[in-house]
Amino acid sequence: MKRRDFLRQTAVFVAGASVSLSALEFIDPRELLAANSDLRWAFLVSTHKCVGCGFCVKACKIENDIPLEANVTRTWVERYVIKKDGDVVIDSPKGALHGFKSELADQGASGTVRIPERDVAQAFFVPKLCNHCEVPACVQVCPVGATYQTADGTVLVDRKWCIGCGYCIMGCPYGVRFFHPIAHVADKCTFCYHRISKGGDTACAQACPFGARMIGNLRDPDDPLTRTVMTDRVGVLRDEYGTKPQVFYLGLSKEVR
Amino acid sequence: MKLFDKGRTVKNHVWRPLFVVIGLVVIILLFRAVYVPDDFGAHERGYTFGYHRLSNEQAWRDFPAKYADSQYCSGCHADKSNQIEAAHHAMIPCENCHGAAFDHPEEPARLTIDRSRDLCLRCHAALYMPGSGRSAIPGIGPAGHNPGFECSDCHDPHNPSLEEM
Numbered sequence: 001m002k003r004r005d006f007l008r009q010t011a012v013f014v015a016g017a018s019v020s021l022s023a024l025e026f027i028d029p030r031e032l033l034a035a036n037s038d039l040r041w042a043f044l045v046s047t048h049k050c051v052g053c054g055f056c057v058k059a060c061k062i063e064n065d066i067p068l069e070a071n072v073t074r075t076w077v078e079r080y081v082i083k084k085d086g087d088v089v090i091d092s093p094k095g096a097l098h099g100f101k102s103e104l105a106d107q108g109a110s111g112t113v114r115i116p117e118r119d120v121a122q123a124f125f126v127p128k129l130c131n132h133c134e135v136p137a138c139v140q141v142c143p144v145g146a147t148y149q150t151a152d153g154t155v156l157v158d159r160k161w162c163i164g165c166g167y168c169i170m171g172c173p174y175g176v177r178f179f180h181p182i183a184h185v186a187d188k189c190t191f192c193y194h195r196i197s198k199g200g201d202t203a204c205a206q207a208c209p210f211g212a213r214m215i216g217n218l219r220d221p222d223d224p225l226t227r228t229v230m231t232d233r234v235g236v237l238r239d240e241y242g243t244k245p246q247v248f249y250l251g252l253s254k255e256v257r
Numbered sequence: 258m259k260l261f262d263k264g265r266t267v268k269n270h271v272w273r274p275l276f277v278v279i280g281l282v283v284i285i286l287l288f289r290a291v292y293v294p295d296d297f298g299a300h301e302r303g304y305t306f307g308y309h310r311l312s313n314e315q316a317w318r319d320f321p322a323k324y325a326d327s328q329y330c331s332g333c334h335a336d337k338s339n340q341i342e343a344a345h346h347a348m349i350p351c352e353n354c355h356g357a358a359f360d361h362p363e364e365p366a367r368l369t370i371d372r373s374r375d376l377c378l379r380c381h382a383a384l385y386m387p388g389s390g391r392s393a394i395p396g397i398g399p400a401g402h403n404p405g406f407e408c409s410d411c412h413d414p415h416n417p418s419l420e421e422m
Binding site: 037047048049050051052053054055059062063064098099100101102103117120121122123124125135136139140145146147148149150151156158160161190192193194195197198200201203206207209210 | 307313319385391
């Protein structure tokens with residue numbers, strides 16, 4: 001081979017190899033439409049309105065057949081007490097299934113602490129549930145295709161397909177997944193998929209007397225949720241994980257994790 | 258010593274395990290073809306997020322609901338609904354105290370009402386909560402305020418006004 005031929009062929013080969021495969025891929029219009037469908041479920045929580053009654057937790061457990069007294073729950077409410085010296089005390093006894101009736105903060109194995117009124121700078125409740133992330137870390141780690149995201153953004157678990165390996169439970173940065181004590185599979189909030197897909201409200205939102213919880217369609221500009229998310233100052237939990245959570249919070253403070 | 262038979266380059270003991278492996282692969286592929294349902298695959302959200310059994314979405318949509326809502330209750334119990342409509346407690350959905358409707362009035366025919374003190378204390382136990390709506394709700398100290406009695410012994414949950422008590 002001549003030196004000239006060698007150089008020419010090398011140049012052609014490198015140019016050819018540097019064309020990425022995706023450049024040759026045909027774009028399926030159905031795929032594009034699905035990516036921009038007219039339905040994307042999202043959730044809005046107002047921490048100003050929540051009073052920690054825990055009716056949402058109770059309704060969720062009954063609605064979704066989660067054993068009431070088992071220490072697992074699809075949604076829960078946390079109490080944040082921020083002290084004047086900057087300390088933050090967080091508690092959620094039984095996930096607030098029975099609400100908050102005492103000023104004693106439940107600290108699990110280390111017992112309870114009483115925070116004197118004069119030390120309290122701020123105190124409020126933060127309801128938590130699955131964020132139905134746009135980039136769900138839990139779905140990526142499933143080895144068997146048991147957990148998935150629907151076109152409308154809901155992250156679900158196929159109970160027949162789940163092998164109970166627990167990767168998704170470990171993978172969720174928000175700790176919303178748990179092992180269902182009766183079904184023996186990974187379980188999580190479904191945004192009450194059976195209710196919302198029939199035009200209803202989630203069990204937690206309809207049980208909340210104060211309107212602290214709201215489900216809505218982010219793709220509908222006239223939806224009250226979308227209007228609030230677009231115009232008000234909303235925050236999300238653990239933005240830094242890059243999961244793009246779709247549960248928005250009004251009145252989120254930097255202490256909330 | 259002769260290593261090879263005349264005319265044969267690879268002996269049977271080399272081919273046999275290869276046939277076993279090929280057989281195993283065929284069996285696994287056949288099993289997979291039977292076991293994995295047709296609707297299993299990457300759907301709208303792509304391979305990373307949408308790899309699933311499509312029929313499971315419908316299975317979740319068909320999950321039975323337990324809670325109706327207060328409008329369902331007022332369909333028959335309009336008298337009670339109107340009564341509470343005029344009171345402070347109008348914001349509380351019926352089922353929070355009366356229990357989930359399930360298939361009421363067929364099954365269960367009667368709902369079990371939660372009249373417990375604990376239910377009222379979910380909101381009315383006094384907590385020091387600056388920065389929360391809890392502070393705006395009238396609260397009591399559960400230990401000091403008539404312990405041992407049910408709230409409904411004195412208060413009417415459908416008309417909790419203290420003036421009209």
